Amino acid sequence: HPYDKKYEIEQLMTGKPIHKVINENITFQYLDGDENSLWSLLLAVGYIKAENVVKDNEWTECDVSVTNKEVMSMFRTQIVAMFSNGNIAYENFTRALIRHRTWDMIGVMEDIAEYSMSYFDTAKNKGKHAPENFYHGLVLGLIVSMRKEYRIVSNRESGDGRYDIAIYPFDKTKDAYILEFKVLNEHREKTVQETAQNALKQIRTRNYESDLLAYGIPADHIYKLGFGFLGKKVWVVSDPPEKDEKDQVRSEWDNLRFR
Template sequence: MARTVGIGHQNFEKIRLKNNFYIDKTHFIKEWWESDDEVTLITRPRRFGKTLNMSMLEQFFSVKYADRGDLFEGLSVWKDIKYRKLQGTYPVIFISFAGIKENSFVEARKSICRIVEEQYNKYDFLLKQNLLNEKETQYYEQVSTDMSDSTASVSLRTLSDFLSRYYEKKVLLLLDEYDTPMQEAYVNGYWDEMTGFIRSLFHSAFKTNPYLERAVMTGITRVSKESVFSDLNNLEVVTTTSNKYEDAFGFTEGEVFAALEEFGLSHRIKEVKQWYDGFTFGRIPDIYNPWSIINYLDKKEEGLYWVNTSSNSLVGKLLRESNSDIKRTFEHLLEGGKLVAEIDEQIIYEQLGQDEQAIWGLLLASGYLKVSQYETVTDEYGGWKKEYTLKLTNFEVKVMFRNMIRRWFSCVDSDYNDFIKALLLGDIDAMNDYMNGVSQSVFSYFDTGKNPSRKEPERFYHGFVLGLMVELRGRYVLTSNRESGFGRYDVLLEPLNPKDDAIILEFKVFQPKKEKNLEDTVEAALKQIEDMKYDAGLLARGITKEHIRKYGFAFCGNKVLIGEQL
């Protein structure tokens, strides 16, 4: 009989006591302990079992769970006598920053201090043990949501000191979702304040802490060393491309297929693989996101499970406001193409707005892109660099991005949909009316950044083309021929139904030195379609000239004029 699928459980004890569906990852305990690394940072995308594994570590090692070996009976770690003796023998501090999502530094700082205060409250029996001197007792009572920076910075190290004295053993420190406050700080504009506060806290807790036995931090991203880890030279960083712990987070394909068999769903393997396969950690491909698989086992139908557990606001903002090169590359990825890039797995948040590689690095760390291969190559200076070949992770991710792009036009949903209908019908007057409505409303939505300019509207063009790709999928194959030169972008729509016309679109920006008005720009666009023989491929595939429609789009700021070749 199949076990009960419990949605949303992140506490190891609860899952074990209720005999909920669980895939044994206790080999991670042995692998981590035997690595003997002092401070380990493990990055994985959200909903990949990070919190559950941290709960498992706490309940295996913590003295609070002494004599609770029943939680681990029947699991791989319990087969080793050495580890049976190790269970429940260390003081453990386990905290999570997952809930730090405030809009201001003041409130975020209070939330972090409150989390530390809660840890002190858990161990307030220390105040009654004649363990602390008068000054230490005074310090203990100063720990609160409003404590000073100096008190906060050493709070975790000081608690480690008190616990190691009481238990006569150094402390294990577990910090889950360490980078959530920093992501929120970047989005909400208090990055410098937050990183300064976190840096001092981490320095005393993880670097200059003589009472620390070992520590584990988890998060989505590897924040750059300069931001918060500047003095942490004892840090072992394990990213998605590292070989360590490669099967400890996420489900392997063998584990997924066994789960489908347990729940009588073996006949759905092909469907599950199409939707949810695709993550790669270290040397192991075909890793599946646990959240999607657990929801599939429960609901027995495909759906957007993992991608809908977050607003994806940062990713959406970066792509929407990105330059035309990034949007072009993203069009290629949505079409099933690949991206070859040099990726630095350290995320430098300050560069996300202007560094293309930083954006791809964030998408890789967040799980939206996967590494299909990477190699070390020689650069132009005789050094070496790592080049990654990246693709969209799986069908679930592709659908999520399609929905995101559709929402970009939600503010003018009616106009945009009406434009698509007019385009398909060949109604040039309606196309002009609706396209001007679209551009007036959403131009600034795409034309953003540090130096936005209505004279450089490529951001809008490429966002618009991404929208075409999404709305017309299943009816047309969209391809693009990207020409050099300012503001030009060619789109070919090849019909899947032979009864539909093929469509060629040429975008051009009004150039006052060459053209008198937008009508001249339209004529230049239509002439380019003819001169460059953009219809040659369509004609070669048997589509007649009578079934190829050609349109020139002329842009001047957010004004648009569309003309058709008759």
């Protein structure tokens, strides 16, 4: 669900109601496609209660709040723990990005994909770009904690095309980042490694770095990353590449140590 749902859950945990539109007839098959389905589900199982209800055909507009003290206790233990576990992935991914450790990024993303099995089981029904969109959104979520020091831009025109993600440092002495995502095309590529290389090639050939250069970032401080995907398989290549084999071995050890 969108990032602002975390804020709304935090509001509930302070004892404050939030105003929502509820579909009381929601069914499980539509949970993924309806942004309000989270609240419909929580209301249906009794974790939240509805007040100031206004009904209009199949929709119910109301203020919702946590049902009782027992449920509030559950929210504070179970849900806070869920968000805390997510912070580990954020930290591992952003640490890997800033330290130019592609192996660590691959590890974090494959771990998350492993727990998203149901998504990939149904992705074939959501269009050919569904896995690419999943990973695009996943990476945006993983780097959201960088917003204090970076401006994060998605799907913006630069050079001769439109990049997927660019990360502009507020401190122009720091590295900037361009990220491009591609799903394996079986007519052009045989492996996700080739797909990642093609994503990196697109950054170069379409001159995506032009906007960062105009912003004042030196060329040697622009870090380019190509991501290749095939289901749960992920590969990342970079320009410049990881420095040497020792860094790669050290990065794999860090990835295990920080989990």
